[in-house]
Amino acid sequence: MLSPAAGLANPALTSPTQTTARANYGGSLGQSLLNSMLGANALGPQNSATSVTPTRTTQPTIGGLQPSTGKAVQLAQATTFPDIQGNWAQSFIEALAARGVIRGFPDGTFRPDDPVTRAQFAAMIRQAFQKAPKRSGTQFVDVPVNYWGFEAIQEAYRTGFLEGYPNNIFIPEQNIPRVQVLVSLVSGLELSPPAQTATILNTNFQDAGQIPEFARPKVAAAALNQLVVNYPNVALLNPNQVATRADVAAFIYQALVKQGTLPQLSATDVAAQYIIGYQPPVATPPQPPTQVADLRQQYRLPGPPIVERIRRIFGGGSSISTPTAFGAQSGDVFVGASYQERTRFTDLEDGAVALGFGLGDSRRLVALESTVTSFSTLRQDFLENGGISFKLHRTFPGDLAVAFGIENAINWGDTDAGSSVYGVVTKGFPLRQNPNEPLSRVTASVGVGGGRFRSENAIDDGDTDPNVFGSVGLRVAQPISLIAEWTGQDLNLGASITPIPGVPLVITPAAADVTNTAGDGTRFILGVGYGISF
Amino acid sequence: MNIKHLSLHLGLGFALAICGVVSGTPQAQAQSNNQSDVTGAIITTSDIAGGFSPGGGRRVILVFRTDEIRNSVFNAARLVNQQLAQRNLPIVATGASTAIPAIVQQNLESVLTASGNVDAGVRQTASDLVNAGANPTLAENLASSLRGLTAGGQVDAAKFDAVVRNYNALINASEQGSLENPAESLRAIQSMLSILLNAAYIRT
Numbered sequence: 001m002l003s004p005a006a007g008l009a010n011p012a013l014t015s016p017t018q019t020t021a022r023a024n025y026g027g028s029l030g031q032s033l034l035n036s037m038l039g040a041n042a043l044g045p046q047n048s049a050t051s052v053t054p055t056r057t058t059q060p061t062i063g064g065l066q067p068s069t070g071k072a073v074q075l076a077q078a079t080t081f082p083d084i085q086g087n088w089a090q091s092f093i094e095a096l097a098a099r100g101v102i103r104g105f106p107d108g109t110f111r112p113d114d115p116v117t118r119a120q121f122a123a124m125i126r127q128a129f130q131k132a133p134k135r136s137g138t139q140f141v142d143v144p145v146n147y148w149g150f151e152a153i154q155e156a157y158r159t160g161f162l163e164g165y166p167n168n169i170f171i172p173e174q175n176i177p178r179v180q181v182l183v184s185l186v187s188g189l190e191l192s193p194p195a196q197t198a199t200i201l202n203t204n205f206q207d208a209g210q211i212p213e214f215a216r217p218k219v220a221a222a223a224l225n226q227l228v229v230n231y232p233n234v235a236l237l238n239p240n241q242v243a244t245r246a247d248v249a250a251f252i253y254q255a256l257v258k259q260g261t262l263p264q265l266s267a268t269d270v271a272a273q274y275i276i277g278y279q280p281p282v283a284t285p286p287q288p289p290t291q292v293a294d295l296r297q298q299y300r301l302p303g304p305p306i307v308e309r310i311r312r313i314f315g316g317g318s319s320i321s322t323p324t325a326f327g328a329q330s331g332d333v334f335v336g337a338s339y340q341e342r343t344r345f346t347d348l349e350d351g352a353v354a355l356g357f358g359l360g361d362s363r364r365l366v367a368l369e370s371t372v373t374s375f376s377t378l379r380q381d382f383l384e385n386g387g388i389s390f391k392l393h394r395t396f397p398g399d400l401a402v403a404f405g406i407e408n409a410i411n412w413g414d415t416d417a418g419s420s421v422y423g424v425v426t427k428g429f430p431l432r433q434n435p436n437e438p439l440s441r442v443t444a445s446v447g448v449g450g451g452r453f454r455s456e457n458a459i460d461d462g463d464t465d466p467n468v469f470g471s472v473g474l475r476v477a478q479p480i481s482l483i484a485e486w487t488g489q490d491l492n493l494g495a496s497i498t499p500i501p502g503v504p505l506v507i508t509p510a511a512a513d514v515t516n517t518a519g520d521g522t523r524f525i526l527g528v529g530y531g532i533s534f
Numbered sequence: 535m536n537i538k539h540l541s542l543h544l545g546l547g548f549a550l551a552i553c554g555v556v557s558g559t560p561q562a563q564a565q566s567n568n569q570s571d572v573t574g575a576i577i578t579t580s581d582i583a584g585g586f587s588p589g590g591g592r593r594v595i596l597v598f599r600t601d602e603i604r605n606s607v608f609n610a611a612r613l614v615n616q617q618l619a620q621r622n623l624p625i626v627a628t629g630a631s632t633a634i635p636a637i638v639q640q641n642l643e644s645v646l647t648a649s650g651n652v653d654a655g656v657r658q659t660a661s662d663l664v665n666a667g668a669n670p671t672l673a674e675n676l677a678s679s680l681r682g683l684t685a686g687g688q689v690d691a692a693k694f695d696a697v698v699r700n701y702n703a704l705i706n707a708s709e710q711g712s713l714e715n716p717a718e719s720l721r722a723i724q725s726m727l728s729i730l731l732n733a734a735y736i737r738t
Contacts, residue, residue: 130703132679132696260669260707295713299705301727303698304607304734305599306691317584321576326587328580336582343570350570352577358586371578375571385571389578407578417571428587443587452572490573496584506584508575527575529583 081110088231089246091269092253095262101127102249112246119149119172121181121248122156128252129188129259133158140170141397147172151308161188167398168430179215179239181248185227185255186218193217194224204228204276205237215239226264227254228276250274316481317496318426318443318473320510320527322453322488325401325426325445327369327393328358328531336529340512344456345520350376362395369393373408375415385413399428399443407451420451422469438477446470453488456518483510491515492525504531596692603734607694610733612687614726618643625721626728634725638662638718642726648682656681662719667712668704676700680723689730701727 080097081104084090089112096102097110101124104110116124137154144150149172156162161184164170186193194200197220201208204223211219219239222228229250230236243251254275256262265272267280318324328334333356340350356371369391374383387408395401407420424447432440447453450466458465471485473496481496494510508527516522576582598604617623621636641662644655656677663673679697683689701723705713716724 130699130706132675132700133692260672261703292710292713295710296705296708299708299713299716299724300702301698301724301731302735304691304694304731305603306596306695307599309595309597317581318587319576319581319585321573322581323576323579324581324585324587326581326585328586332580332586334580334583334586336577336580338575338577338582340570340574344573346570350574352571352574354577354582356580358580369580371580373577375577387578391579405579407572415571420572426587487573498584504583506582508582510575512573523573525574527577527582529580531580531583531586533586 081108083109084112084246087112087246088271088274089229089250091265091271092229092249093246095253096128096249099128101252102245110245112249113244115175115242116181116245116248117172118162118170118174118176118180119143119147119153121176121184121243122149122162122172123152124248124252125156125159125161125184125188126152128256129159129161131159131161131188134160138164138168140164140172141168141399143170143172156184156188159188160190161185163187169397175242176248177240178237178243178247178251179211179219181243181251182222182227182239183215183218185251186221186225189225189255189258191218191221191225191258193221196220200224204235205230206235207237207239211237211239223276225258226275226277226279227251227258229254229271229274230276231271231274234274234276316473316475316479316498316506317508317529318481318483319445319471320483320485320492320494320508320525321490321512322445322447322469322471322485323391323403323405323407323422323424324443324471325393325403325424325447326395327362327367327391327401327403328356329362329367329369330359331534332358332369332531333534334529334531336527338528339526341524344513344518344523352376353382362393362401366392366394373417375413375417385415387411387415387417387419399430401426418451420449420453422447422449422451422453424449424469439474440478441475443473443475443481444470445472449488455489459489483508489513490517494525505529506531596695598691598734604689604691606733606736607689607730608687610730611684611689614729615643615647615684615687618646618726623722623725624729626725626732634722635718638722642680642719642722645677645680646682646684646726648685652681659719659723662717663704666715666717666720667709668717668720669707672700672704672707676704676723677719684726684730694730698727698731 080090080094084093087093093102093110093112097104133155135158137158140153143153153162153170153172157164194217197217200220200223201211201216205211219228219237228237229247230238231246231250250271253262257264264279264281265275272278272280336354338352342348343350352373352375354371354373356369358367358369360367371389371391372383373387373389375385375387388410389405389407390409391403391405393401393403402423402425404423405421407422408415408417409419411417411419424445426443426445429442429444430440431442447469448466449469450464452459453469454463454465454467457463458467467488469486469488471483473481473483475481479498479501483492483494483496485492485494490513492510492512493514494508497507497509498505499507506527506529508529510525510527512523512525513520514522572578580586598607614623618639621639623634623639623642625632625634641655641658644650644652645659659680660670660673660677663676664670676697679693679700683693683697
C-alpha cells in the first residue's frame with residue numbers, strides 16, 4: 001500500500017530504515033562520539049543521502065526516527081524523480097529530498113500533484129524544522145497514540161506549527177488547503193503579521209477576497225517574507241485549494257530560506273517567477289562547498305539518548321452520587337468502594353464495594369458497562385446483598401456522551417437500593433488546550449431517572465414519576481475537580497481527587513445534602529475508585 | 535522495593551486501606567427502605583473511578599533512555615557547574631585549545647544554572663554568537679534554550695534535546711568564517727554539551 005506521506009510506503013508498515021533530516025552528526029566530537037558508540041558507518045555528510053538517528057521514538061513514524069536501540073542505520077535516498085523532470089517545482093523538491101524532508105514513492109515517482117493530508121504535512125514539518133517545543137503536547141481525540149502520525153502531530157503542535165480544531169479535534173486525514181500550510185509556516189516561524197494586511201493581500205493576490213478572515217494577517221506575513229509560491233499564476237493564491245505535494249515543497253523550501261537554512265533560488269530558476277516578492281540572492285564570494293560542509297560536520301553533535309513516553313493523564317470524576325454518560329468500554333475494568341458516615345435517617349455507617357467492566361466501543365457504536373455491587377459489605381458477608389447495574393453509553397465528537405442505564409437491574413439479599421432507570425447526557429467543555437493548566441475543563445451532566453433519583457417525599461409517598469438530576473465538575477487543577485450535584489433529592493458538594501500522578505486512583509470525598517433538604521442533616525460520604533484501561 | 539513502582543504501590547495501598555475502612559463498618563442494619571444503600575458515592579457505575587471520561591488525555595514526555603544514562607548526565611551536569619564556577623571548563627571540542635575567557639564562562643554558568651542575572655547572560659551569549667556571524671534568530675533560540683539546563687545538577691531530557699537541536703540548527707546555518715573563527719560562547723556551549731553527551735553515551 002502506498003501512502004503519499006512524504007513519499008513513504010504505508011507508514012504503519014515502515015521498517016526502521018527511515019531517514020531524517022534532523023541528525024547529521026560527525027566532525028571531531030560527533031565523529032569521536034559516534035565512532036566509539038554508534039559505529040563510524042553511521043556518519044553521513046550534511047545534506048547527503050545518509051543520516052542517522054540514535055535518539056528517540058517509540059513507534060514507526062513517517063518522521064523516520066529510529067527506534068531507540070542506539071544503532072545507526074545508513075540509508076540511501078533518491079534526491080530526484082523521473083516525474084518531476086522539468087516540473088515547475090523541481091528545484092524545491094530536489095532540495096528538500098536531499099535533506100530528507102520529503103521522499104519519493106517506492107516505485108521511484110514523486111507524484112507532485114497529489115494532495116497532502118494534515119498528518120503528512122506534520123511529518124514533513126518535523127523533518128524540515130529543528131525547533132524547540134514552545135508548549136506541552138495535547139491529546140487530540142481523533143489521533144490515537146498508535147496512529148502513525150501521532151508523534152509528528154504532537155511535535156508540530158508542541159513547536160507551534162500546527163493547531164487542532166475546536167474540541168481537541170485534529171482531522172489528520174484531511175487534505176490540507178494551501179492557506180493552512182501558509183498559516184502553519186508563519187506560526188511556526190513566529191513571523192509577525194504586518195500592519196498593512198489588506199494592502200499587502202490586495203496588491204499581491206487577485207483572489208485576496210477568498211482568504212479566510214482568520215488567515216489574512218498570517219498570509220500577509222507569508223507574502224511579505226516570500227513564503228508564498230503561486231503556480232501557475234503568480235497573482236492567484238487559490239487559498240482554499242488543496243495543496244499539492246509540489247505546493248507544499250515550495251512553501252517549506254521558502255520557509256527554510258527565510259530561516260536561513262537554504263539559499264534563495266537563483267533568478268534563472270523557472271520557479272523563481274512564482275515566488276511572491278522574489279528577490280534574487282545577493283552575490284557572495286564563492287566558497288568551496290565541501291569546506292563549509294566539512295566544518296559544519298565537525299561541529300555538529302548527536303542528540304541525547306532519549307525516548308518518548310506516553311503518560312496518561314487522569315481527569316478524575318465529575319459527579320459524586322449520580323451517573324454521567326461516560327463509561328467503561330472494551331478493555332476498561334474498575335473497582336470501587338463507597339463509604340457513608342451514616343445513612344439517611346440513621347446513625348449507622350455503611351459501605352459498599354463494586355467491580356465492573358466495559359464491552360464495545362462507545363465512539364464507534366455503543367458500549368455497555370456492567371457493574372456488580374456488594375451493598376452493606378461484610379455486614380452480612382460479601383455479595384450477600386447486591387445488585388447488577390448496566391449502562392449503555394455512546395460518545396460523540398466534542399466530548400458529548402449519552403447514556404441509558406438501569407441501576408441494580410438485578411437485586412438480591414436485603415438491600416433497599418431498589419432499581420432505578422435513568423437517561424443522562426454529559427458534555428465536556430475544555431477551557432484550556434493543556435489539561436494540566438488550572439481551570440482546564442468543565443464537565444456537566446443532566447439526566448432524568450426514577451427510583452432513587454426521586455425526592456425523599458416521592459419515595460415515601462410511593463410516587464413513581466421520574467425526576468431530574470445533574471452534576472457539574474470543574475477541574476481546578478490537574479489532580480482536583482470540584483463537584484456540585486443534584487441527585488434528585490439532595491444537593492451534594494465534593495471533590496474528585498487523583499492524588500498520584502499517572503495512577504488511576506480517584507478519591508471522591510463529599511458532603512451530602514448540604515441544604516438539609518431531606519431534614520436529616522448533612523452527611524459525609526466518600527468514594528474511592530481505581531480504573532484501568534488495557 | 536522498586537522505586538519505579540512506588541506510586542503504584544502507594545495507590546494500591548491507599549485503595550486497600552479505604553477498603554479496610556469500609557469493611558470495618560459495624561455490622562448493623564442501615565437500610566430503612568428509603569434507598570439508603572445508594573445515597574453515598576455512586577457505587578453502581580464506573581463514575582466511582584472517574585468514569586473513563588475523555589477529559590484526561592495523554593501526554594508525551596521525553597526521558598533519558600535508562601536511569602543509568604540519566605544519572606550519568608546528572609553527574610556530568612554537576613561537574614560542568616563546578617568547572618564553570620571555577621572558570622576552568624575544559625575544551626572538549628573542535629578548534630583552538632586556548633582557554634575559554636572567564637567572562638564567557640561566567641555568563642554561561644549564570645544561564646545554565648539559572649542563577650544571577652540570567653537574562654543578561656542569555657543576551658550576552660546570543661550577542662557573542664551573532665557578532666561572530668551566527669543567524670540572530672538561531673543564536674537567540676540557542677541562548678534561550680540553555681536557561682536552567684544544568685540547574686541543581688539535573689538535566690531535563692526534553693530541554694537537553696532541544697538545546698542540541700538548536701545548536702545543530704545554528705551550526706547548519708553557519709558560514710565558513712564563523713566556524714573557522716568561532717565565538718567563544720560557541721566553543722563553551724560545544725564543550726559543555728560534549729561533556730553531557732559523552733556522559734550519556736558512555737552508558738549506552
